[in-house]
Amino acid sequence: MSEDAGLADEIGVSSADTVLVGPAATGSFPTGRSIRRYTAAATNLRSGASVGELLGDVYYVVITTAIGIGMALGIAGQLRASLPAGEQTTAGTSSLSLPGLVVVLVVGLAGVLLSLAGRLGPVGSAAAEATWWLGLPVDRRGLLRPSARRLPLLAAAVGAVVVGVLDGGLLGDHHGGQVVVSAMVAALGSAALVLAAGLAQTFDVRRGATSLVGDLVLAAAPVLAVVGVVLGWHPGGLPAVPIWSVAVLALVVAGLAVVVERRLDDIPSRSLRVSGSVASQAAGAVVSMDSRELGRALTDSAAAPRRRRSARFGLVRGPVSALVSADATVLLRSVRHLVQIVVAALMPVLVGVVPQLAGRLGFAITLVVAGSVAMTATGEGARRAEMAPVLDRLLPLAARDVRRLRMVVPGVVMLVWSLVAFGAVGSWAGDLTSWLMLGAVSTPVWAGAAVRAAYRPAPDWGGALVSTPMGALPAGVTLVLARGPDVVVLGLVPVLIAVALGHVPSAVVIAQLVVSAIAFAVCSSTSTKSMMERMTDASGTQAPGAAAAATGPKSRR
Amino acid sequence: MRTLSGVSKTPAIRAKDLLVGYGGEPVCAPVSFTLAPGRVIALVGANGSGKSTVLRAVLGLLDPAGGSVEVFGAAVDEREVGFRTAVASVLDDDAYFPALTVAEHLYLTARGHGVRDAQTVVDEVLKEFGLTEHGTSLPVALSSGQRRRLLLAAGFVRPRALLVLDEPEQRLDLRMRLRLAERLLAEKASGGAVLLATHDPALLRAVADRAVLVADDVSRLLSAEEAAVAIEQGPR
16 A cells, blocks of 8 residues: 555656556656666667677778868868968948858857757657657656757867868868867867757757757847948958857856756657657668658658648649649648749859959869859759659659659759859959850759769668768768769859859850750669679670670581 | 555546637537546547547646636646646557657656566556567557556556546557457556546446547536447437
8 A cells, every 4th residue: 555655646647546557566667777778788688799899880880080180170271271361351341251150150150059959959868769659658858968968069079070170171271279169169069059958848848949049149140241331341360269158168167957857757748759750860861861751750840730732733744743743742831942043043142242262263173163152952843753663653744854853943943053053253253144154054054963962872881881981871872972063063164264264155155065064964864873883794695695696617627 | 555544535637618729719619527537437428529638638738728727626737747746648649759769668657657676567568468478569659548548557557546548549449449348448447537538438438437528519517328328329
């Protein structure tokens, strides 16, 4: 009876007349920590991983991170060396200084971290944990502690690296110790942002509200850039961060961490389940190197479920218009992709107003990168069709025609993007018309690449794996990931030549027209094999004949 | 069976004009029902009618869009340890720890609920659900029906006052469905309350006292026989 009374106290839901059936319980429950450790011990027991393999994984992570940071620092340093001198920037001109741009990027980083923290929880339980842990009458604090620490630590690492590269690599006007202090402040600030999001989650603030705040901060970054240009804001360098700010931020982070941990029991299951699901999907997308799946995980899956009004498709007259309308609807319903396109269109404009970036190198890089970002967004309809092939089979259209029709929406969108982006280049070069014309004739390259990338097959993780400094990757993964970007790089050679020359000769426009036609033809192909594989297959097909030809005379003899 | 006071008066569930949905948009008409201890109520309705959504609201996994729902006389709050002690649920989850065996999943559940002599209880439940031979198997080695049995077993390996099941007949063969029906009848007899969503008229006839027809226009309280006939006739 004493046990019953103890249990009744815990039940607290008019438990005086609650009937418990099933196995008898002791009335005392284990701790969440012991449950988590039991699960971890069983997992470790059967993982089959030796200490050597574990150390190998740690080695890969350390080496990969070091290589990545080294490459980023090198690129940033080279970029700084090759950019025009910052002294050209003077007050009163319509431009943004490089330090000003760095400030804008740091604000954007803060927005991204907060937005991601909201979308990922930041505290969550993966599907198995949600199913088998969250229903247990144990303290959830013990179960969720590692999950609550994971994202703040990751954010701290990202913040430190990004700010360290920007301060020490791109700006290069601080000594090593000062760069370390800046990186530490960034790390602590990033962790504080994610912990703040975690605190909001413990108060059952809707995850969408947190991510919206992050999105607004992110949107404030380009606004800050524009305001800076309009008001003639030209900081000559970033201020040195005082060392005491590290101590202050460390206290803030420690305080937030303690409060969040104490409130972990207050996070509802529904929030933990959704957050864990989004995080698992995102992690799977990262491992599969599928950027679109990652985007879907962080937007569609992170959004609250809702019903949509069915589109009427009044313009549909047959399979051709049905397919194009469907692609357009998919794109128009995805706010994330529309924002992605707008941001990608503004990138060349932003480069045009930063004197240090507004040059041949800056525009060449920006056109390829921003164009690729926009292109990826336009291929969403095609990508979804690739993932669910039945969509294409439902329409009475040849596969090759389907590919061509799926280029319509990307083509239209990328034409608009090209007018803005190449307009920025034209303004810089002082010849708007020629650059706009070049942009227009390059549109088929983007449209084709969007469809080619969308229909790329998934890397074969079941086949042979290749050991790389970035861990084990499927053989041929590079060829898979290069589908689409390969067309961009090769198809934009005339554009890049024009950028390198600083003007648009007529021959370049004609060359671009020819290359665009070739790109259109290549991207209409339904073959999923790489060029190398197709050549190998062709030689393999010819081999028996060739062998017969070689041995025939001997046989006859 | 264990009775805290020996007399059960408070309804296990009292739903009044409970409205459920997503993004503020209801998926079905409001439902009202009262489930007493020792009784079984079945939720029936066409696919997508909102049965599972109602169950999720009862379990606190979804905020109601309107109306109210109480479990054992208190507002639903699954963050309360007492709620998790009293309420067992088996939804349509199909998630498992890949490195934990079948028996370890059940042991984790039993120990997590403070079950005395958890290993013995786990062995009994494994036998009852035909999983004894698979006790040392990892979930990946099981068929979908066996995984479903594991989930159901987890609902019975722990003490509970209310059992919430979402289409428990899914992926079960006929023999296991019959055994499930017997198990639910025993649950009733022991004083446990059961709320289940089902499409199986035989299971419904065997165990349910009443049924709630969940639908877009209006939700109605039916007898078990009326509900079984409604299922057999299909959506209208």
